[in-house]
Amino acid sequence: MRYLDHAATTPVRREVLDAMLPHLTRWFGNPSSHHTVGEAAASALAEARARVAHVLGMRPGDIVFTSGGTEANNLAVKGIAVAAQQHRGARHLVTSPIEHESVLESVGYLRRVHGFDVTFVPVDGEGRLDPDAVAAAVRDDTALVSVGYANNEIGTVQDATAIAAGVQGRGIPLHLDAVQAAGWLPLAGTGADAISLAGHKLGAPKGTGVLAVRGRIPLEPLLHGGGQERGRRSGTEDVAGAVAFATALDLAEAERAASAERVGAFVRAFVARVLATVPTARLTGDPVHRLPGTASFTFAGTSGEAVLLQLERLGIVSSSGSACAAGSDEPSHVLVACGIAPEVAQTTVRFTFPHDLAQSLDDVATAVAASVAAVAS
Structure with missing residues (x-):
């Protein structure tokens, strides 16, 4: 997992x-x-x-x-x-x-x-x-x-x-x-x-x-x-x-600079891969001024929860956003405040990576694309 x-x-x-x-x-x-x-x-x-x-x-x-x-x-x-x-x-x-x-x-x-x-x-x-x-x-x-x-x-x-x-x-x-x-x-x-x-x-x-x-x-x-x-x-x-x-x-704090550089480079490549392979994917948040370990997408035309379930079947655990709002039927107040339509906001999937990331996760991008395709079909 x-x-x-x-x-x-x-x-x-x-x-x-x-x-x-x-x-x-x-x-x-x-x-x-x-x-x-x-x-x-x-x-x-x-x-x-x-x-x-x-x-x-x-x-x-x-x-x-x-x-x-x-x-x-x-x-x-x-x-x-x-x-x-x-x-x-x-x-x-x-x-x-x-x-x-x-x-x-x-x-x-x-x-x-x-x-x-x-x-x-x-x-x-x-x-x-x-x-x-x-x-x-x-x-x-x-x-x-x-x-x-x-x-x-x-x-x-x-x-x-x-x-x-x-x-x-x-x-x-x-x-x-x-x-x-x-x-x-x-x-x-x-x-x-x-x-x-x-x-x-x-x-x-x-x-x-x-x-x-x-x-x-x-x-x-x-x-x-x-x-x-x-x-x-x-x-x-x-x-x-x-x-x-x-x-x-x-x-x-001792590891911060090295972790931010290493994880940030990987996550930027991960984001580019997902956006290139999933036509409906949209990155949420600022593409430049953002946490190095965070990548959050909307996948219009899908169910975010269904994508999450499909990902977990493939061994990848992620979330739809804040854990404090888990289980709510309401769209994210954050995404709505950013001008994202409520029905699109509910398709969100968030990936947040560890500080000690030390391995390639290209298979995660592949799994994301497969999960979105399976749910959307």
């Missing part, structure tokens, strides 16, 4: 398992406990925090360990917005219509419960935001701008530094959902004030994540209790998970 759904989740790396195991067994203490076992756990947690901060170009105190990308996005959007509302009467948010559900639903909550106005800056047909349009959407009462660094469905990459420059010139914080970008794109130097990450996209276990938020940005916690994570996320910290996340992020 060839697993080509790495945007949904990745296998845990052996190095990560080895790093976290001692903190599940010998060094199992509660980092808030004031004894030898607890202090060992606290030391490991501090080291993990410093390692993550180094990769992001931030301070250790900026790092909040979470249960994953969804919680990180919720804490960023709700926490920064509510704090801004309390501190300076802000009541406006800026985002785009192609964001992950965890951002869009958080924005919806703030609109319903806290009375926020929301501006959705449109994207072009390839899913790209105009940084000038984002800056123009900012108001004096804007609490936060939240955009995805790279889209989880189509792989389009935004010009984060240009967006940050335009937004922060107005004194407004920028949150980047970088869950899909980690391991493929630089995370330091974007200019973002808050960055969300998820460990299971990098070879760490599910249930691990980070919100990095600069200390000058007020943040209202979502979880209350013991005041852990400097009062920003109460609850006994998952030390083993933090160590696992830091290890996976370190490895991904």
Whole structure:
């Protein structure tokens, strides 16, 4: 079986398992406990925090360990917005219509419960935001701008530094959902004030994540209790998970440039092969500004789910888009926002390749063509 759904989740790396195991067994203490076992756990947690901060170009105190990308996005959007509302009467948010559900639903909550106005800056047909349009959407009462660094469905990459420059010139914080970008794109130097990450996209276990938020940005916690994570996320910290996340992020960053070049070259050749052999195939997303490991196609006149089933019979596991929307009968909100007709959007098949790709997958392109032909006939 060839697993080509790495945007949904990745296998845990052996190095990560080895790093976290001692903190599940010998060094199992509660980092808030004031004894030898607890202090060992606290030391490991501090080291993990410093390692993550180094990769992001931030301070250790900026790092909040979470249960994953969804919680990180919720804490960023709700926490920064509510704090801004309390501190300076802000009541406006800026985002785009192609964001992950965890951002869009958080924005919806703030609109319903806290009375926020929301501006959705449109994207072009390839899913790209105009940084000038984002800056123009900012108001004096804007609490936060939240955009995805790279889209989880189509792989389009935004010009984060240009967006940050335009937004922060107005004194407004920028949150980047970088869950899909980690391991493929630089995370330091974007200019973002808050960055969300998820460990299971990098070879760490599910249930691990980070919100990095600069200390000058007020943040209202979502979880209350013991005041852990400097009062920003109460609850006994998952030390083993933090160590696992830091290890996976370190490895991904060390390998990033080489992986992006190698996988990107292969995926470009794969895309060209599919487009040349399947007349109905259309690549979604920006053909240039895209994640190196993502290739998403629509196949007009077919059923995306039927193509996926046929591919799995041939030993290739892929997806129709976001795992968080799996099972929904509705067309992808991302593709619809890019101007793709709903009936065409439902023919989407997404292939997301691993960072450690080391073999030819020409047979995958052949299998794609055969599956589309079989379904369309």
